[in-house]
Amino acid sequence: MDICTIGTGYVGLVTGTCFAEMGHNVWCVDIDEEKIKKLCNGVIPIYEPGLEEMVKRNKEEGRLRFTTSLSEAMENSLFLFIAVGTPPKEDGSADLTHVIGVAREIGKNINNYKIIINKSTVPVKTGLKVRQVIYEELLLRERTDIEFDVVSNPEFLKEGAAIEDFLRPDRIVIGTDNVRTGELMKELYSPFLRNGHQVLIMNISSAELTKYAANSMLATRISFINEISRICDASGADIEQVRLGIGSDSRIGMPFLYAGIGYGGSCFPKDVQALIRTANELGVPTEILNSVEMVNIAQKGLLVEMVVNKYGKDLSGYTFAIWGLAFKPNTDDMREAPSLEIINGLVEKGAKINAHDPIAISVARELLGEHGITYYENNYSALEGVEALLLLTEWNNYRRPDFHRMLRVMKTPTIFDGRNQYDPKKMKQMGFEYYCIGRNG
Numbered sequence: 417m418d419i420c421t422i423g424t425g426y427v428g429l430v431t432g433t434c435f436a437e438m439g440h441n442v443w444c445v446d447i448d449e450e451k452i453k454k455l456c457n458g459v460i461p462i463y464e465p466g467l468e469e470m471v472k473r474n475k476e477e478g479r480l481r482f483t484t485s486l487s488e489a490m491e492n493s494l495f496l497f498i499a500v501g502t503p504p505k506e507d508g509s510a511d512l513t514h515v516i517g518v519a520r521e522i523g524k525n526i527n528n529y530k531i532i533i534n535k536s537t538v539p540v541k542t543g544l545k546v547r548q549v550i551y552e553e554l555l556l557r558e559r560t561d562i563e564f565d566v567v568s569n570p571e572f573l574k575e576g577a578a579i580e581d582f583l584r585p586d587r588i589v590i591g592t593d594n595v596r597t598g599e600l601m602k603e604l605y606s607p608f609l610r611n612g613h614q615v616l617i618m619n620i621s622s623a624e625l626t627k628y629a630a631n632s633m634l635a636t637r638i639s640f641i642n643e644i645s646r647i648c649d650a651s652g653a654d655i656e657q658v659r660l661g662i663g664s665d666s667r668i669g670m671p672f673l674y675a676g677i678g679y680g681g682s683c684f685p686k687d688v689q690a691l692i693r694t695a696n697e698l699g700v701p702t703e704i705l706n707s708v709e710m711v712n713i714a715q716k717g718l719l720v721e722m723v724v725n726k727y728g729k730d731l732s733g734y735t736f737a738i739w740g741l742a743f744k745p746n747t748d749d750m751r752e753a754p755s756l757e758i759i760n761g762l763v764e765k766g767a768k769i770n771a772h773d774p775i776a777i778s779v780a781r782e783l784l785g786e787h788g789i790t791y792y793e794n795n796y797s798a799l800e801g802v803e804a805l806l807l808l809t810e811w812n813n814y815r816r817p818d819f820h821r822m823l824r825v826m827k828t829p830t831i832f833d834g835r836n837q838y839d840p841k842k843m844k845q846m847g848f849e850y851y852c853i854g855r856n857g
């Protein structure tokens with residue numbers, strides 16, 4: 417059962433590589449020639465732990481191939497995964513241009529039965545549109561005798577842990593109206609299953625909505641805990657104690673209850689907005705989702721607010737160090753990263769920035785430029801002579817830094833910890849002025 421993944425971004429590349437790892441023959445297709453050339457030479461366009469080695473191994477063993485030719489890749493493949501981007505349009509709705517474009521290409525090239533699988537995050541009813549577009553092309557070719565199925569199979573991969581998530585999924589959601597197709601999909605995923613129960617077969621709309629509902633639920637937890645952290649600060653309660661207090665209830669659970677500087681990345685902000693749009697188009701009000709978004713916008717501004725409270729609105733003459741630019745650890749992704757707004761906010765007010773990140777520096781340079789910002793390869797060098805440090809991403813190497821060295825090199829030992837990484841009492845004892853999110857223990 418050969419497989420073809422269309423789109424070699426995070427999702428397509430991880431999907432294709434993990435299927436190859438399980439012994440399938442996989443073709444990865446992309447229209448970007450440069451990207452395909454690099455992949456053929458073993459150069460991976462993104463940072464994802466474990467991916468590079470896995471691509472290399474499967475390429476060498478002949479199971480993983482890269483091409484710009486969809487017709488070549490499709491020829492012997494039964495499963496065609498659409499894994500192209502669905503970026504947000506100005507009104508927040510998902511832009512389906514790439515998905516529909518791929519569907520059209522499939523329609524032009526399909527010659528025998530295929531299962532076309534939507535892995536991209538797409539609004540409810542997109543499966544129907546994909547089916548319709550392929551059918552239109554078959555009509556033009558007078559080949560409506562060719563059969564195909566369209567399946568929704570959303571991904572739940574976390575960047576930075578995508579391989580692990582793919583190999584050991586909590587669940588696999590398959591949206592199909594065809595029992596036989598459901599069985600084939602189940603068989604395809606069988607190497608990843610610890611027990612059969614993880615495969616959830618449902619109708620296409622339910623699978624499409626599940627993806628948005630899952631991300632929106634997680635985003636809601638984060639905005640909820642961020643709002644509670646504000647109440648902690650105002651009341652003297654401690655968010656860590658409250659987190660343990662509520663998370664110990666098995667109905668609530670511990671994960672995804674860390675207060676911070678707001679959620680970022682390519683998924684939560686975009687998917688919450690897209691779900692709001694879909695609901696509004698359907699005439700359904702979205703009071704909770706609107707609030708989730710508003711709380712997140714406010715939370716992204718919190719650290720700049722804290723800095724302004726201490727130093728005033730005019731920050732010229734002040735230099736601040738930033739540790740962490742990526743939206744979370746173990747990725748070089750900076751899409752919707754809180755660091756973008758925080759750094760821009762500080763630079764607008766006249767501050768100078770010394771920025772460090774273990775791997776996102778070149779991405780940051782492209783997004784933020786050099787105006788007012790100096791990039792450092794070493795996180796301690798970034799601290800030299802600064803007024804304060806702002807910790808924005810909880811990378812492992814920031815977790816237990818050499819505090820004595822920090823005290824020596826910083827102009828004034830002040831830390832704004834956007835990720836609650838250090839012990840407030842110890843920081844005070846060591847002589848730091850320490851600000852964090854909702855911790856008052």
Ligand code: UGA
Pocket residue numbers: 537571572573574575576631634638671672673674675676677678679680681682683684743744
């Ligand atoms: C998210 C989902 O977790 C995946 O299941 C989903 O497949 C993916 O979106 C997607 O739709 O493709 P991802 O965006 O990679 O994955 O990252 P997360 O680990 O979920 O983190 C998202 C944001 O929430 C980060 O900015 C993180 O710092 C923040 N966060 C997370 C918190 O502020 N507090 C928490 O307790 C957890």
